[in-house]
Amino acid sequence: RIVFLNGSFLPIEEAKVPFMDRGFMFGDGVYEGVGVLEGRLVDNDAHLERLERSLREVRIPNPYTRAEWTHLEEELVRRNGVTEGFVYFQVTRGVAERDFMFPENAVPTVAMFTQVKAILDAPAARTGIAVVTVPDLRWKRRDIKSLNLLAQVLAKQAAREAGAQEAWMVEDGFVTEGGSSSGFIITREGRVVVRPLSNAILPGITRKALLALSKDAGIELEERLFTVDEAYDAAEAFLTSASMFVVPIVSIDGRAIGNGKPGPITKKLRDIYIRMATAPRMA
Ligand code: PLP
Numbered sequence: 640r641i642v643f644l645n646g647s648f649l650p651i652e653e654a655k656v657p658f659m660d661r662g663f664m665f666g667d668g669v670y671e672g673v674g675v676l677e678g679r680l681v682d683n684d685a686h687l688e689r690l691e692r693s694l695r696e697v698r699i700p701n702p703y704t705r706a707e708w709t710h711l712e713e714e715l716v717r718r719n720g721v722t723e724g725f726v727y728f729q730v731t732r733g734v735a736e737r738d739f740m741f742p743e744n745a746v747p748t749v750a751m752f753t754q755v756k757a758i759l760d761a762p763a764a765r766t767g768i769a770v771v772t773v774p775d776l777r778w779k780r781r782d783i784k785s786l787n788l789l790a791q792v793l794a795k796q797a798a799r800e801a802g803a804q805e806a807w808m809v810e811d812g813f814v815t816e817g818g819s820s821s822g823f824i825i826t827r828e829g830r831v832v833v834r835p836l837s838n839a840i841l842p843g844i845t846r847k848a849l850l851a852l853s854k855d856a857g858i859e860l861e862e863r864l865f866t867v868d869e870a871y872d873a874a875e876a877f878l879t880s881a882s883m884f885v886v887p888i889v890s891i892d893g894r895a896i897g898n899g900k901p902g903p904i905t906k907k908l909r910d911i912y913i914r915m916a917t918a919p920r921m922a
Pocket of ligand 1: 672818819821842844845846881
């Protein structure tokens with residue numbers, strides 16, 4: 640398995656990060672994850688735009704241009720022979736003696752790896768998944784794709800221990816988002832509802848693409864807050880993420896959603912997204 644670290648492609652066993660890396664000591668860095676389908680990056684420009692924004696917000700210099708990032712991602716995908724899966728990359732503030740303030744002259748650490756993963760034929764997409772709700776314990780800048788994922792680690796572990804595959808985080812009675820996904824419900828009137836963008840959630844790239852695509856397909860969409868009770872009562876629910884696309888949710892906190900099977904509008908949205916991701920002009 641080949642990974643990328645600070646300018647070199649090398650076997651994962653040889654990829655070592657210094658002890659005092661601020662990613663390790665402080666979680667002082669940001670990351671991105673991009674889906675790979677048919678060996679190609681899905682919606683990569685939008686992910687790089689979000690990376691640029693995350694870096695700007697935490698004031699880490701961006702080590703590469705968009706073209707350079709794209710080249711590195713494509714090269715790593717090619718070297719690992721990934722046709723379907725995921726490319727992950729992160730940038731930390733670099734290596735320095737432990738001190739909270741920004742170090743002078745630190746060079747950002749860049750790490751990138753790929754994962755092979757079934758997206759189109761994933762069992763979760765066919766059967767749908769169970770979700771449990773947990774309190775949202777995160778900080779107030781969830782719009783930044785930060786390396787600090789302890790709240791999500793705890794949330795998703797709680798989901799697993801409850802026999803579910805994702806956690807929906809809840810604040811003031813309203814669903815914010817999934818541990819590593821955006822959360823949607825479809826009301827009994829057939830309206831697709833998703834929380835509006837703010838500092839309370841990560842601006843999901845799959846979410847954004849799906850909003851545009853569903854508008855084109857004439858599916859009604861509402862960006863507004865929704866409560867856990869409204870989610871229990873929904874006709875359908877689903878999540879979106881770069882590595883899962885659109886996945887139906889068939890139960891929340893043990894309550895069946897709709898008839899407890901993946902719903903028709905969710906299926907349609909998944910198909911629409913897959914069509915976009917496999918279209919010839921997508922790079
Ligand atoms: N929300 C959170 C907290 C996430 O971690 C992720 C992805 O990892 C998402 C939403 C989905 O975003 P995207 O569609 O860009 O993968």
